[in-house]
Structures are given as C-alpha cells and as structure tokens.
Amino acid sequence: MTRIGIIGASGFTGAELLRLLAAHPELEVAFATGDTQAGTPIAALYPSLAAAYGDVRFAAWDPSLLDGVDLVFLGLPHGASQGIVPSLVDAGVRIVDLAADFRLTDPDAYPRWYGEAHTAPELLGQFAYGLPELFRDQIVGADKVAVPGCYPTATTLALAPFTRAGLVETSGIVVDAASGVSGAGRPPKPNTTFCTVDEDFTAYGLLDHRHTAEMDQVLGATVLFTPHLAPMNRGILATCYARPTGSLTTDDALDVLRSHYADEPFVVVTDAAPSTKATLGSNTAHLTARVDERTGWLVVLSAIDNLVKGASGQAVQCANIITGRDEALGLPIVALYP
Amino acid sequence: MTRIGIIGASGFTGAELLRLLAAHPELEVAFATGDTQAGTPIAALYPSLAAAYGDVRFAAWDPSLLDGVDLVFLGLPHGASQGIVPSLVDAGVRIVDLAADFRLTDPDAYPRWYGEAHTAPELLGQFAYGLPELFRDQIVGADKVAVPGCYPTATTLALAPFTRAGLVETSGIVVDAASGVSGAGRPPKPNTTFCTVDEDFTAYGLLDHRHTAEMDQVLGATVLFTPHLAPMNRGILATCYARPTGSLTTDDALDVLRSHYADEPFVVVTDAAPSTKATLGSNTAHLTARVDERTGWLVVLSAIDNLVKGASGQAVQCANIITGRDEALGLPIVALYP
Amino acid sequence: MTRIGIIGASGFTGAELLRLLAAHPELEVAFATGDTQAGTPIAALYPSLAAAYGDVRFAAWDPSLLDGVDLVFLGLPHGASQGIVPSLVDAGVRIVDLAADFRLTDPDAYPRWYGEAHTAPELLGQFAYGLPELFRDQIVGADKVAVPGCYPTATTLALAPFTRAGLVETSGIVVDAASGVSGAGRPPKPNTTFCTVDEDFTAYGLLDHRHTAEMDQVLGATVLFTPHLAPMNRGILATCYARPTGSLTTDDALDVLRSHYADEPFVVVTDAAPSTKATLGSNTAHLTARVDERTGWLVVLSAIDNLVKGASGQAVQCANIITGRDEALGLPIVALYP
Amino acid sequence: MTRIGIIGASGFTGAELLRLLAAHPELEVAFATGDTQAGTPIAALYPSLAAAYGDVRFAAWDPSLLDGVDLVFLGLPHGASQGIVPSLVDAGVRIVDLAADFRLTDPDAYPRWYGEAHTAPELLGQFAYGLPELFRDQIVGADKVAVPGCYPTATTLALAPFTRAGLVETSGIVVDAASGVSGAGRPPKPNTTFCTVDEDFTAYGLLDHRHTAEMDQVLGATVLFTPHLAPMNRGILATCYARPTGSLTTDDALDVLRSHYADEPFVVVTDAAPSTKATLGSNTAHLTARVDERTGWLVVLSAIDNLVKGASGQAVQCANIITGRDEALGLPIVALYP
CATH class of the missing domain: 3.40.50.720 (NAD(P)-binding Rossmann-like Domain)
Structure with missing residues (x-):
C-alpha cells in the first residue's frame, strides 16, 4: 500500500x-x-x-x-x-x-x-x-x-507510430478533434452552461489552442489543430490527416498501429471507426486508420475518455x-x- | 474463484x-x-x-x-x-x-x-x-x-422503511418516476431512437406498467405508478408520495431512512435532493425524504443506476x-x- | 403595425x-x-x-x-x-x-x-x-x-377544467413536473452547467417552489408541487394527480378536456401521452387524462414549451x-x- | 396562393x-x-x-x-x-x-x-x-x-467563394464535418438509437460518403470528406481546410466571405466561430474563416440546420x-x- x-x-x-x-x-x-x-x-x-x-x-x-x-x-x-x-x-x-x-x-x-x-x-x-x-x-x-494533455494523448497515440517510422510528412498535418464538455473544467462559465452547449456543435481555440505545442513536440511536426466542443460529458475523438511519404495502403496503416500497440493493455486497434462512448470511464484508447487512394491522405482516428x-x-x-x-x-x- | x-x-x-x-x-x-x-x-x-x-x-x-x-x-x-x-x-x-x-x-x-x-x-x-x-x-x-425490476428497486428502497413500520397509509400512494432510455433495452424501436427521445420528456405505461405489481407486493400497498422517459442513458429517480398515519416531520422521516440503512454499503441518505448522475455506473442508491406541513404528504426520493x-x-x-x-x-x- | x-x-x-x-x-x-x-x-x-x-x-x-x-x-x-x-x-x-x-x-x-x-x-x-x-x-x-409562470401554465391548463367543474377534490392534489434547463435562466450557475445537468435527472425546490402559489390561486386548491430538472433545453411536462369527487372514467376525463378546449387554437387534447418535444418552439399545449380504477386517481398530463x-x-x-x-x-x- | x-x-x-x-x-x-x-x-x-x-x-x-x-x-x-x-x-x-x-x-x-x-x-x-x-x-x-445535400450545402457555401476566385488549390482539400442525428432519417436503426448515439461522438462513411461527389462537382475540386455523428438532433458544422494559392490573411478571407454574401438574407458571416445551435430551425448559414500563418492552411467553418x-x-x-x-x-x- x-x-x-x-x-x-x-x-x-x-x-x-x-x-x-x-x-x-x-x-x-x-x-x-x-x-x-x-x-x-x-x-x-x-x-x-x-x-x-x-x-x-x-x-x-x-x-x-x-x-x-x-x-x-x-x-x-x-x-x-x-x-x-x-x-x-x-x-x-x-x-x-x-x-x-x-x-x-x-x-x-x-x-x-x-x-x-x-x-x-x-x-x-x-x-x-x-x-x-x-x-x-x-x-x-x-x-x-x-x-500529457487530453488532446495530445489522443492525437499522438494516433500519429506517432507513423511519424516515428518516417511514414508521413511532418508538415501539413491537420488534427480535427471534438471533446466533451468536462475538458473545460468544473467552474461555471458562459460557454459551458447546459443551455449553451446542449444541441450545439462548435469549434473553439481556432489556430492557437495550447495543446498544439505538445503535439508538435511529440510528433516532431507542425500541426494545425482545430478543437470542437460536442454536447456530451466526456470523450475525445481526434481525426488526424497526414500525407504519406511513400506508398501506403489502409491495410499497411492498420498493421502499423497493430504492431506498434500489440502488447498494450490500454490500446484497442479496430477495423471500424472508433467511438468515444466505447471508452467512457475507461483508460482505453481505440484507434483505426484509412488511406484514401483518391486524395492521397492518411486518416487516423483515435478515441479516449478525456478524464481517464x-x-x-x-x-x-x-x-x-x-x-x-x-x-x-x-x-x-x-x-x-x- | x-x-x-x-x-x-x-x-x-x-x-x-x-x-x-x-x-x-x-x-x-x-x-x-x-x-x-x-x-x-x-x-x-x-x-x-x-x-x-x-x-x-x-x-x-x-x-x-x-x-x-x-x-x-x-x-x-x-x-x-x-x-x-x-x-x-x-x-x-x-x-x-x-x-x-x-x-x-x-x-x-x-x-x-x-x-x-x-x-x-x-x-x-x-x-x-x-x-x-x-x-x-x-x-x-x-x-x-x-x-427485482429497476423501478421497484428504487421505489421500495424509498418506501419500505415507512410501510414496514406502519408509518404511512398503504392506499393512495403515488410513485412518479423517470428513467433513462437504457431501461427499454438494446433493440431499436421507434420510441427509443435518438431523434424521438433527445430533448423530450414524456410519460408512458400510464396506469398499467408491470412493475406496479412488484411495488404492491413488496410494500403491501396499492400504488399508482407513472413512469416517464428522460433523455439520458441511465438512471432512475423515483419521487414517492404517501400519507403518514400519524405525526411525522421531515427530520423524523430522514431518521427513519438513516437508521434503516445505517449499515448498508450501497445506500446513501442525503439531506439534498438525490440526483441520478450521482449514481451513474455504481451500485449505490441515494435517498432523501420530506414531509410537507401544508398538504400533509410524505415525499421520499430515490435515485439509482437502473442497469447497476x-x-x-x-x-x-x-x-x-x-x-x-x-x-x-x-x-x-x-x-x-x- | x-x-x-x-x-x-x-x-x-x-x-x-x-x-x-x-x-x-x-x-x-x-x-x-x-x-x-x-x-x-x-x-x-x-x-x-x-x-x-x-x-x-x-x-x-x-x-x-x-x-x-x-x-x-x-x-x-x-x-x-x-x-x-x-x-x-x-x-x-x-x-x-x-x-x-x-x-x-x-x-x-x-x-x-x-x-x-x-x-x-x-x-x-x-x-x-x-x-x-x-x-x-x-x-x-x-x-x-x-x-403566468411556466409550471402554473402547464398545470392549470390540465386541472382547471376539473376544479372549475367541481369534479375533483381541491385538497391532496399532487403535481409532479419536469422542466428543461432554460427555465433557470441565462446566467451561469453551478447547478446548470452542462456537466452538472447532462445525463442527470433530479428534483429541486422540494415543498416550497414559488409557482405553487399560482397553482393554488388559479385552482382554488392546495397543491403539493415537486419540480424536477430534465437534461434538455426546453419543455415542461406536468403529471397531475387529483381525486375525483364522484364517478369519473378516462373517457369522461378526456371529454372534459376536449369540450373545455374545443375552440382553442393552442391546445391539443390527445389520446396518447403528451411529449414535450411535440411542443418545442410552439405556443401549443398538449393534454391527456386517465382515471385509474385500481387506485381511484385522476391523472392529467400536460406538455408545453416553457419559453413559448x-x-x-x-x-x-x-x-x-x-x-x-x-x-x-x-x-x-x-x-x-x- | x-x-x-x-x-x-x-x-x-x-x-x-x-x-x-x-x-x-x-x-x-x-x-x-x-x-x-x-x-x-x-x-x-x-x-x-x-x-x-x-x-x-x-x-x-x-x-x-x-x-x-x-x-x-x-x-x-x-x-x-x-x-x-x-x-x-x-x-x-x-x-x-x-x-x-x-x-x-x-x-x-x-x-x-x-x-x-x-x-x-x-x-x-x-x-x-x-x-x-x-x-x-x-x-x-x-x-x-x-x-443539394446537407453536407454539400454547408461545405460549398464555405469554400466556393475561394475556389471560384482561384484563391485555393483544388487538390488536398479536407472537409471534416459533424452532423446531428436527424440526417440519418426517421426509421429506427441500430446506429441511431438513443443509447448508441447519446454521449457519443464518432466518424462514419470514411473515405466514401456520397456527398463527396457533390462537393467535388460544385467546387471543381477533389475533396477528402469525413463526416461525424454528434449527439444532437440537428445541425451541421463543416470545418474545411484548403491551401491558398497565394498570399492570404484571415482578414482577406473574411472579406471574401463578406463581399460574396453581402446581399444574402440567409448567410451571416461572423468573426466568432459559428455554432450549429445559432441556426436551429432557421434557414440561415453562419460562416467564418481563418488563415494560419504557422502552417499555411485556410480554415473555413460553416454551420447550418441540416433539415432547413x-x-x-x-x-x-x-x-x-x-x-x-x-x-x-x-x-x-x-x-x-x-
């Protein structure tokens, strides 16, 4: 004890x-x-x-x-x-x-x-x-x-397996994420009252959210990060966009995640799109990835409970x-x- | 094991x-x-x-x-x-x-x-x-x-200390309760889609909800039970109305609850009105009581997580x-x- | 103009x-x-x-x-x-x-x-x-x-047709109602933040909510009123319990409502239980009624948008x-x- | 008539x-x-x-x-x-x-x-x-x-003023959007029950959502579109990322939107980030824009009520x-x- x-x-x-x-x-x-x-x-x-x-x-x-x-x-x-x-x-x-x-x-x-x-x-x-x-x-x-911060946790779990292996360019990365309201803390504020937030989806911290610095540091990259506020108590979903440096398929990308996190008790790599609700109250992150042949983008999605x-x-x-x-x-x- | x-x-x-x-x-x-x-x-x-x-x-x-x-x-x-x-x-x-x-x-x-x-x-x-x-x-x-059923659990934890002690009349009891949507089970139904339920509060099972039978049995009473559906995943709050058989004050009623559940690990008796959210994911029931001098009613409130x-x-x-x-x-x- | x-x-x-x-x-x-x-x-x-x-x-x-x-x-x-x-x-x-x-x-x-x-x-x-x-x-x-206040509007639309006609006793009436959060007004307060209210159902104003006085005045009765807070922006559902003074069936009670409001553009009397969502943003009230043969209670339900x-x-x-x-x-x- | x-x-x-x-x-x-x-x-x-x-x-x-x-x-x-x-x-x-x-x-x-x-x-x-x-x-x-479809309406209102003026590259565009659940229609489905969606945020239609085709057609571009489902009835927020072809500042970008929509009764260009709730039930779109000097991206945000x-x-x-x-x-x- x-x-x-x-x-x-x-x-x-x-x-x-x-x-x-x-x-x-x-x-x-x-x-x-x-x-x-x-x-x-x-x-x-x-x-x-x-x-x-x-x-x-x-x-x-x-x-x-x-x-x-x-x-x-x-x-x-x-x-x-x-x-x-x-x-x-x-x-x-x-x-x-x-x-x-x-x-x-x-x-x-x-x-x-x-x-x-x-x-x-x-x-x-x-x-x-x-x-x-x-x-x-x-x-x-x-x-x-x-x-780490909540957004950097979700984001770097998604992208670090790719940046560390040199599989994506470190410029031009876009992280578009949504968080539940508990991320804003306990004290009442005009922008977190029920009547403001319920049935609303909005962006905030445009261009200058402080968690960007952590993402840049961990990934060795320059990230454009756009957080959004979703009408729910908990949960972060990060949808991360990066450009592969070479040939990369969806199967490759899933393999990268699976092999990187093979022995981790708190990471689940899924075929399906992860949902924040599948992490509610738990210390587990859910991840998946796709590569779009039409546009060339790698998309990696990551869900966590922001408070856990x-x-x-x-x-x-x-x-x-x-x-x-x-x-x-x-x-x-x-x-x-x- | x-x-x-x-x-x-x-x-x-x-x-x-x-x-x-x-x-x-x-x-x-x-x-x-x-x-x-x-x-x-x-x-x-x-x-x-x-x-x-x-x-x-x-x-x-x-x-x-x-x-x-x-x-x-x-x-x-x-x-x-x-x-x-x-x-x-x-x-x-x-x-x-x-x-x-x-x-x-x-x-x-x-x-x-x-x-x-x-x-x-x-x-x-x-x-x-x-x-x-x-x-x-x-x-x-x-x-x-x-x-037991979810509603009878919430309701009888609230009222049994009073009915068993003969402190309230066993006729004329009204139980007005609200439940989260998970009580309706997993299969999709027209009345439990998100677009039906979200931002809605409604009653259902008017006069004939089956859980009434359990309440009657446990309490030895005849209960009018009105369940409602609240736009949340989990939680039941039962607001129970009964008529004292003799003199009874709010302090008396709180004492009845506190002494009845003094050694119970899963029951919390509070001064404040209980909230379903204080029970989310836990096996704990929260209870309080009031006696209204103006109208003579005893009101006992009980909150639980319906799935736990x-x-x-x-x-x-x-x-x-x-x-x-x-x-x-x-x-x-x-x-x-x- | x-x-x-x-x-x-x-x-x-x-x-x-x-x-x-x-x-x-x-x-x-x-x-x-x-x-x-x-x-x-x-x-x-x-x-x-x-x-x-x-x-x-x-x-x-x-x-x-x-x-x-x-x-x-x-x-x-x-x-x-x-x-x-x-x-x-x-x-x-x-x-x-x-x-x-x-x-x-x-x-x-x-x-x-x-x-x-x-x-x-x-x-x-x-x-x-x-x-x-x-x-x-x-x-x-x-x-x-x-x-009028929001709760008295919902409640008296439900009960006045019965009290005015002498069809129910004016003592022992119980009004159990739930409201959306907008009823608490715009300024941020600890009890109306999103993280407090979302996924929660709770009672408040036990025994002493001020709207009781209006209900008593309009109905010429003594009402026990218990308001609850539901996790939604708007809407009030009042579930009202009264004891008939004489023989009264569900059909009778629905007829009382229908004839009383026959020419009203803003009142809908329904067979089904009314839902607050059916009134969202509108000036319309939805009402229904039941009489329970088992327990003798008349139940009248009323839904409105509290802000309209x-x-x-x-x-x-x-x-x-x-x-x-x-x-x-x-x-x-x-x-x-x- | x-x-x-x-x-x-x-x-x-x-x-x-x-x-x-x-x-x-x-x-x-x-x-x-x-x-x-x-x-x-x-x-x-x-x-x-x-x-x-x-x-x-x-x-x-x-x-x-x-x-x-x-x-x-x-x-x-x-x-x-x-x-x-x-x-x-x-x-x-x-x-x-x-x-x-x-x-x-x-x-x-x-x-x-x-x-x-x-x-x-x-x-x-x-x-x-x-x-x-x-x-x-x-x-x-x-x-x-x-x-048009709901997503293409939100997206092309945001980006067309820039693509039509040749101000952004037509490749590499990323549209990351969230929708309320009504976009999925009335029939009950496993993925739109209240208990699935409430308190959840997830992506869907990865890489192949059909509305992509409309965006491409209207913008003359190749768009990577990732829709998400937010726990709310209505509303779409589209966060759109494009690369300027030349020098462009946030003020420039806001001017482009303001001049393009100067006479439109149903478009509001705001300095602040638009919120879906500000459009609820109305036929109005709310737009804003930013240019990020650090990463070079133009971000345009657009909110509408998907059903209006x-x-x-x-x-x-x-x-x-x-x-x-x-x-x-x-x-x-x-x-x-x-």
Whole structure:
C-alpha cells in the first residue's frame, strides 16, 4: 500500500482521481486539498463519491500533509504547479503533475503558448512525459511525471507510430478533434452552461489552442489543430490527416498501429471507426486508420475518455509504473455502455 | 474463484454483467450466450468491452456449457426465463435471474400483469427476492434469486422503511418516476431512437406498467405508478408520495431512512435532493425524504443506476451473497462524474 | 403595425420575445433594453438572432424610449418589475409583464412565497392573469397583464377544467413536473452547467417552489408541487394527480378536456401521452387524462414549451388580445421536430 | 396562393416541409403522400404537427392528386425520385426534389457513388442545382430543381467563394464535418438509437460518403470528406481546410466571405466561430474563416440546420424563386435558442 496525496482535488481531474483511487487496491488517499473548497465535504461537492468518502473533507494545503506520503498528484490549474513543485521536489516526494507546466521541454515553448514566463524552467527537463505507450522508457524509474494533455494523448497515440517510422510528412498535418464538455473544467462559465452547449456543435481555440505545442513536440511536426466542443460529458475523438511519404495502403496503416500497440493493455486497434462512448470511464484508447487512394491522405482516428486516459487514468497508470507496480493495476479497461 | 455463465448476455443487462465481472476478482465468466448473436464477437456488438473480452464470442445456448459452472445469471427477456429455469434447477446450478418471471409470489399476479400464463408456477415460491437491503434473510443461503425490476428497486428502497413500520397509509400512494432510455433495452424501436427521445420528456405505461405489481407486493400497498422517459442513458429517480398515519416531520422521516440503512454499503441518505448522475455506473442508491406541513404528504426520493443497482449490479450483489462472499466484492460504490 | 418595447430583453424570455417578434407581421420591436448588456449587439449575445437584428444593440433603459411605443413587455427578474411598473402606468403604455410580481392577487401571498414585501401592492388587482384559455374575459380590454409562470401554465391548463367543474377534490392534489434547463435562466450557475445537468435527472425546490402559489390561486386548491430538472433545453411536462369527487372514467376525463378546449387554437387534447418535444418552439399545449380504477386517481398530463406557451409566446398571445388582434397572429402552432 | 404537393412526406424532410409550410403565407399543402404511412394521421406520426394538420392523413400516391397542383416537393429516399420524375415532367408540374437523384450532372458520377445505374439519365442536365446563393441564375426560371445535400450545402457555401476566385488549390482539400442525428432519417436503426448515439461522438462513411461527389462537382475540386455523428438532433458544422494559392490573411478571407454574401438574407458571416445551435430551425448559414500563418492552411467553418438550409428550408427557398416570389417568404431566419 502506498499513501498518496492529491493537491488540487476539487476540479474534475481531482475528482476523477478520487473515483479511480476508490477502486485501487494499493494506492490509498492520505489527503485531498482544494483551497477554495477547504472544509467542504467531498461528498457535498461530488455526491457521486459519497459512498466511498463519507465525511472526508477537502483540506487546505499544508506541507505537513506530506508526512508519510510517498507520491502526490497535482490537479492544479495550469500555471499553479510550477509554484509548488520546487518545494515538493525538496520534500522528496514523487510527483505526478496533471497540469501543462512541465510537459514542454523547450524553455521557449511554454511562454510562447501560455503567454507568461515559466517560474521553474530549470525543472523542465526533469519530468518524464507521462504517456506510457510512447515514453515508457522515460517513465520507468522517474520520480517526476508530467501527464500529457487530453488532446495530445489522443492525437499522438494516433500519429506517432507513423511519424516515428518516417511514414508521413511532418508538415501539413491537420488534427480535427471534438471533446466533451468536462475538458473545460468544473467552474461555471458562459460557454459551458447546459443551455449553451446542449444541441450545439462548435469549434473553439481556432489556430492557437495550447495543446498544439505538445503535439508538435511529440510528433516532431507542425500541426494545425482545430478543437470542437460536442454536447456530451466526456470523450475525445481526434481525426488526424497526414500525407504519406511513400506508398501506403489502409491495410499497411492498420498493421502499423497493430504492431506498434500489440502488447498494450490500454490500446484497442479496430477495423471500424472508433467511438468515444466505447471508452467512457475507461483508460482505453481505440484507434483505426484509412488511406484514401483518391486524395492521397492518411486518416487516423483515435478515441479516449478525456478524464481517464486523457488525464487521471493516465496519471494513475504513471503512478503504478513509478511505484514499481503492474501498470494496469486498479484501472478500468472496459467502458460504461450505454 | 467461481466460474459463472450468462444466459442471454447480448442485451443491456447482459453487457452490464460483462462490464462488472471484468473487474470482479473472484467471479470468472465461463460463457456468455446470445442466441440471436451467437458467433458474434462480444467486442463487435459492444466495443466498450473490447479490451477485456478480445476475441470472445457470444455462444449459442447448450446445456454442456454448464460443465464446471457454479452459477448462472439469466439476462433473458421476460417470459423466456421460465422456459429454461426448470432444466437449470435439475442441473443443480445456482440461478440469479434478472427477468420478471420469478419475482411475483402470488400465482395469479404474473398472468394478470404480464398477460399470459406462467409455465413454471411451482417454482414461484422458491426464488428469493433479490433486494438485499430489504430481503437479505431470504437471499442468504438461497440458490435461486429473482432480481427485482429497476423501478421497484428504487421505489421500495424509498418506501419500505415507512410501510414496514406502519408509518404511512398503504392506499393512495403515488410513485412518479423517470428513467433513462437504457431501461427499454438494446433493440431499436421507434420510441427509443435518438431523434424521438433527445430533448423530450414524456410519460408512458400510464396506469398499467408491470412493475406496479412488484411495488404492491413488496410494500403491501396499492400504488399508482407513472413512469416517464428522460433523455439520458441511465438512471432512475423515483419521487414517492404517501400519507403518514400519524405525526411525522421531515427530520423524523430522514431518521427513519438513516437508521434503516445505517449499515448498508450501497445506500446513501442525503439531506439534498438525490440526483441520478450521482449514481451513474455504481451500485449505490441515494435517498432523501420530506414531509410537507401544508398538504400533509410524505415525499421520499430515490435515485439509482437502473442497469447497476436496478439490474446487473444488484445481481452480482446477490451472487456474492449466495456464494458466501462479501456482498460488496468487486462492485463500484462511486459513480462516474461528470 | 404596433411599436413595442422590451424592458429586460437579454435574458431567455427576452431573447424568445425577439425570436417570436422577428416573425410577427404587426408587432415591431422599437427597443430592447438589457442593463447589464447595454451596448452589446443582440447578435453577440444571441448569434441565433443575427440574421434579423444585425447591428441592433441592447439599450440602457431610459424613459424616453417609450416615445411612440404602445406596449412594453417586461422580461425583468422577479422583484424588478414592481419597481418600474408604476412609472410605466403613469406613462400610459400597455404592459405585459413576464415576471411574477403581479400574478398573485392576495396581498399576503407575494411576501409569503417570495420572502419580501411587495412595493406596489395597490397595483396587484389591476393586472389580468395572462392565461387566455382560462382568463380570456379578464384579458380582453385590459391594459396590464401578468403572464403566468411556466409550471402554473402547464398545470392549470390540465386541472382547471376539473376544479372549475367541481369534479375533483381541491385538497391532496399532487403535481409532479419536469422542466428543461432554460427555465433557470441565462446566467451561469453551478447547478446548470452542462456537466452538472447532462445525463442527470433530479428534483429541486422540494415543498416550497414559488409557482405553487399560482397553482393554488388559479385552482382554488392546495397543491403539493415537486419540480424536477430534465437534461434538455426546453419543455415542461406536468403529471397531475387529483381525486375525483364522484364517478369519473378516462373517457369522461378526456371529454372534459376536449369540450373545455374545443375552440382553442393552442391546445391539443390527445389520446396518447403528451411529449414535450411535440411542443418545442410552439405556443401549443398538449393534454391527456386517465382515471385509474385500481387506485381511484385522476391523472392529467400536460406538455408545453416553457419559453413559448410558458412565457414569451403566451405574452405575445396576450399582446395580440389587448391590441385587438387575432390571438394567434404570428405565433407558431407547430413544433420543431426532431 | 400556390397549391403544392409533397410526395414522400412521412420522413424527416417531409415533416420539415409540413412544419415550414404551416407558416408559409402563400404555399398551401394540397396533399402529402407517405406510402408506408398511407392512412395514418399526420398528427399520429408527428404530434408536433397536430395543431396545424388536425385530422389530415398521409395519402397513398396517385397521379390524380396532381389536379390543381402547381408544384411538388419530393421527399423520397435516394433512388426513388428517378422513378417518378418522368411522369411528373409529363404532367407539367414543377418539381423540387430533395433526393440525390438529379444533383450530379456527370452521368458517370451517380452510378460510381450510388452503386447503381441511373434510370433517367436524360433528365440529369435539366435540373437546376438548388443552392440559390451559388446557383441563383440556374434556378430563376427553372421548373425542376435538385436540392443539394446537407453536407454539400454547408461545405460549398464555405469554400466556393475561394475556389471560384482561384484563391485555393483544388487538390488536398479536407472537409471534416459533424452532423446531428436527424440526417440519418426517421426509421429506427441500430446506429441511431438513443443509447448508441447519446454521449457519443464518432466518424462514419470514411473515405466514401456520397456527398463527396457533390462537393467535388460544385467546387471543381477533389475533396477528402469525413463526416461525424454528434449527439444532437440537428445541425451541421463543416470545418474545411484548403491551401491558398497565394498570399492570404484571415482578414482577406473574411472579406471574401463578406463581399460574396453581402446581399444574402440567409448567410451571416461572423468573426466568432459559428455554432450549429445559432441556426436551429432557421434557414440561415453562419460562416467564418481563418488563415494560419504557422502552417499555411485556410480554415473555413460553416454551420447550418441540416433539415432547413440543408434540406426543406432550401427547398422552400427554391420554390419561392421558381414561383416568382420573394426568396425569403415564409422562411425563418432566426433560430430557436436555447
């Protein structure tokens, strides 16, 4: 049993960690902070967690909470992790950060895409990029992990097998993706009220969504990324377009995916078009591919649950790895359907 | 480890059994039949299950499947269970039936509500009514369990603490409930297409919904039950109205619920109005109560996931009990949110 | 052509007035105020209205706006109408108020249900109750109309034909209703974000919803009212339970409805259970009734679009009447489906 | 007043015609056929239409229905129009066909994309392509119109201003679009049940969707088109990617759209990303554009209601034109929101 803490547990990724850890046999929640919610019972903010967390309350952050704790998950807003990470490093606790702060390795990239200076740039190179299917070597033995963004997880699982093998051009890539609304977080906003979103489909973040930087970094490419908002709670579907460098058929493309992910417990390669609903609540990604003879494009489609494989499930997967456990321990691989 | 079989696994309750059993540490799926789907890979019909069931296919029912199997779940349509149960009884296998066939103990009730004669009336009295929070004594030691309907589960958890204590009149009870669409099952029908149901709220089964019979039986009452269809996948909320026999306040009513369910792992009594979403994917029921001084009515509200506590989760709970296990083993108590 | 103004046009009822008036042949929008949105183009807040309102902006309220205006609609929050109505009365303009301020005729009722004193109680008796199907006599010739709440519209259309004829007891009535989320208004709130509401069904306002007072007033009864929130944009379904005073069959009850509404353009009495979706975007109410021989209850069901027949459509219907027009002029009677 | 008929009125495009025509001041419905529904009251299949169509029933097709009728809309399944059109031509009635049968002018294209020979190829060249904003010259004075598909309407409104001006390359174009479920039609199918679609986002028709042929024809280009299914009733959002042939900025691209559609009542060019909900129930298209300096792509986004501007509304718009009326007569330009 490993005792873990969650700093920033009151948002959706924090709540999802609490959900997953309630069923995890070997990771035990020692504390869950939520500064704006300190003192609130977890069950008051998330009745869904009542049966497991009863009277437990969100704590205010205090360094003494780390006593006896081996690993902390950070579910803080982007920009807040870099303020607290240096002291956590000093405290010698393992860190799995769900924010964007330590994902980009190029020191110039963070200020360019996030619009402000990084306050702990010396730590940028010390975090493993927490996408085990693509960066397991980095993660094994690491004590600091930056969990990827939801869109980059879906997108790079789809395209990295092709970019790494030199099978597609790294310019001209188009990623057109749709996400459920939980990606926007818990606080009420005008653009995420039910009456705004329900029965609507729209694009957002045109040309400048920050997750583009992660895709470029992982793929070694220049990606045009257009996210859309779909009227559903969870799920990301990424439809990725790239130009083959040489001859490539649909069968070839499916083989590339199947051989690349042959031993992965959390990746399913399908003949049919993947659906987000087939991943709901699970840590599994579903992928397929096509090559269009008419136009020459390779199309790769990828579906995940943005809060599980796209965030908290992947974080637990990384925590399993860095604490020396079976990577899949305690994680759901099947989805809620319907 | 107990090897179990699922007869009638291709419908929603069968698929939900497969989902829950994929995470159960001690119940192992030996076979899953689906006569109209025999030969189809489980993952083709339910991509959500692909990561756990890989190439496993739905089987055609054959008695030899029972070899080495200790317990079978029946996920057959109402009316089909009674055809196969006698042979299963002869085979000496434990039975957890999710259909309505063996829920009603009065031999006259089944034909009255289901419109046809029962073909195995001699077995009616041999099934325990599989609602552990109210009938645990019957279930412990039983080898045949009839799992209650989804609406009766929600409703009787709400009202039985009051009817059993003689705190409410047994006539004049009104149950007004709403269900997600999965309650209607998997086959496409005109009244459950997306374009019919989405953005719609409507009533159905006016005056004659079959689940009324179970409510009457469990509560010893005469209930007017009005079900509604809500545009969501899962969830039942039952709003139950009864007239107190004597003085009763809201605090009294909440105390009745809290003391009745004090030791139950799957029941949460809340001050706030329960929401179906707080139960999504979990085996937990959420309850609250109010007494209206103006009008004299007691109102008890109850939320469950119709496919889990209202069907397959409760079935696994019963299977845990009759195989001598911890009742909560392998069952989710927290919900997917959002 | 009559020039009208909308005071408080930036909320959902105001926007719905703008939608309906864009298609009205004889009512012309002279101004639309929205104090917190003054200066904002209507199309920026409501892109849905862009093609009709182009560059028109929400105005700040100023009495000079009334020049040349014959009638004003008030779409203000409850409590705000009573502050401005006296000056509008002095200005001699016709008033159609969508707020609750002037719906209750008993001077004690407003403070009891709304928790604060009424500042213009002397005007309470001067407003017609704007439900033409039940109070047309009051409305014809009136110059001040208080448009009913959405729930009271649905409920009293269902029950008034029975209470007025003495066919049901006026105590013990239960109204169990569900509403789409637009009833909660435009401003983002924690309980109306997409991630809270989607896939959820819950009750709210237990025992003390303010619309109860209107139902009691119109029906001359004491009603227990339980509203629920359904995951859809629009629509109210009210399921109403009352006890017949004498012998009453389902056929009788349907006849009561059919004869009562025989000449009404905006009421459809159906054999089948009404669905909210059949009213979407229209000013039409759908009704049916049943009498349950087993339990003795009369059940009347009523579906409306809460923003049209439950608010802005009914307001235009009243405006048509008090300006001497065909009551149905410019109003949609068919619904958007699917 | 012009008397019109609808052949094939029981599907969604037929029902939408009935909805729109109920509010049209000068087009009167003389008959509405629905062979599989002949004899069924319109209001029984579509309760949403009850208030306007009362006891009117779907007719069985019979040529005598054409007596006194000036124009027929065809809402038949693809492939069925070509069987009846020759006789309608002989009868001298104007034709507005909503099927795909007469949209493609190249005689080879129909069999290639629809997989069967065309039975009336001699008539292919006689139909105007019913997209007034792009082909008004053809439509004025025509007596036969083929109304475009929903996806081609959204896509070509977005891209034609650029392809016609030679501003983008005609190869390499990617169209990634999402549609509401009504695009799949009324009959229940496994892939359009509520429990399949709700909370899901998926792609379909990979590489070979038939609407590709129309896009290619209108744009003079080779398009890779990937449609997706979004969990909503209505709406199409097309996100279109093309490579500029020369220097082009976002401002340039917006100017191209604004000048091209300056006088169009049914096109709104916005700075913000368009949303399908802003078009719900209306005949209006919303467009915007961006040019990405990083990657060189032009992105044009287009939102419509697939059943109105993408089908029945556009059909009425064409009917208005060919009967010499104001093109916008009786058509909604503002949308239902929320």
